[in-house]
Amino acid sequence: MADTSLTETGPPPRSAGELFLVFAWISMQSFGGALTFIEKTVVRDKRWLSPKEFLGLYAISQVLPGPTGISFCVLLGDRFLGIRGAVATVSGFLLLPSGLIIGIAALFQQFQHVPQVQGALHGMGAASVGLIVTTAARMSRTLRGQRTGIAVALLSFAAVGLGRLPVSTVVLTLGVLSVWLAWRAHHQ
């Protein structure tokens, strides 16, 4: 593997077709979150972005409303080839996996009366929940030592998980308050 410095990059993508194919390939490799695979392809293999540029775009995609992976695709496609590039990355990223997953879901639905098929889904569902719990635990570790953060996370859980309040209500109250606190803390 080439030893890339923090800011070095290779030649940019040549065409929208290349962007489409590369992102289709990324999405078909992605299990449990696409961003690791995006990073591997875009930074290490293709060297379209330096590690530093990648982190910059990633930070923006994370904060922008909407799924992080899609925001990232749009930012990257737009950066190299404008709107055409963004259309190429997003369609490459979404078309193939959504066609595939609907095919799989249709197949399972055909046989959902078979007890073994329902059992297989129960098993896969249980393992998926285990995976989600693990992800949540990993995310929670970032809160270590942050009193305000812990309080906000607990309140958010109490409101949505226990109180079954709509996410929009919680983000517009607690979220706004939390962002304001973070803004103020940074200012001082």
Add this chain to the structure above:
Amino acid sequence: MSTSDLFALFLHFLSLSVFATGGAIALASDMHRYVVDQHGYITHTEFVNSIALAQAAPGPNIMFVTVMGWQIAGVQGALATTLGLSLPALIFPFVVSRLGRKAQFERALKALQRGLGPVAIGLMASTCFLLVREAPGVWKGAVMIAATIALLALTRIPPVLLILTAGVLGALIVW
């Protein structure tokens, strides 16, 4: 499903999307409230199935939303939920990259990241709470969830292998 129901579904996912800072799965408990509890479009089992199938198949995490929409109203439903959740991500990046990177913008970005992070963790915990509480098969589901967590913590087995193995086990045992 009527056109207005479909449009309402689209709008609900669109409104959620704005808050998708912690990843789409963090919003699952709110989606559940809407499509299972309030409207009864799908059952709880179908809801969990959509997550299970999407986790076992390649593609971005939001694919479970595509399956959910498909279960509710076929291809139109899949478009309603997937587009609803993705639309802001198709628009905002253009706006932001044309604003330029000013110091004030960097600061706002950091504050948003630091402020919304803990909220997202709370949402994620809510999703876990919902899914664990309603695990299938009284104790069998709970045992499989616990085993997956233990294996993920102690070994380096790829998650998708764990899901597929759990699928085979699930097919063999009586629930």
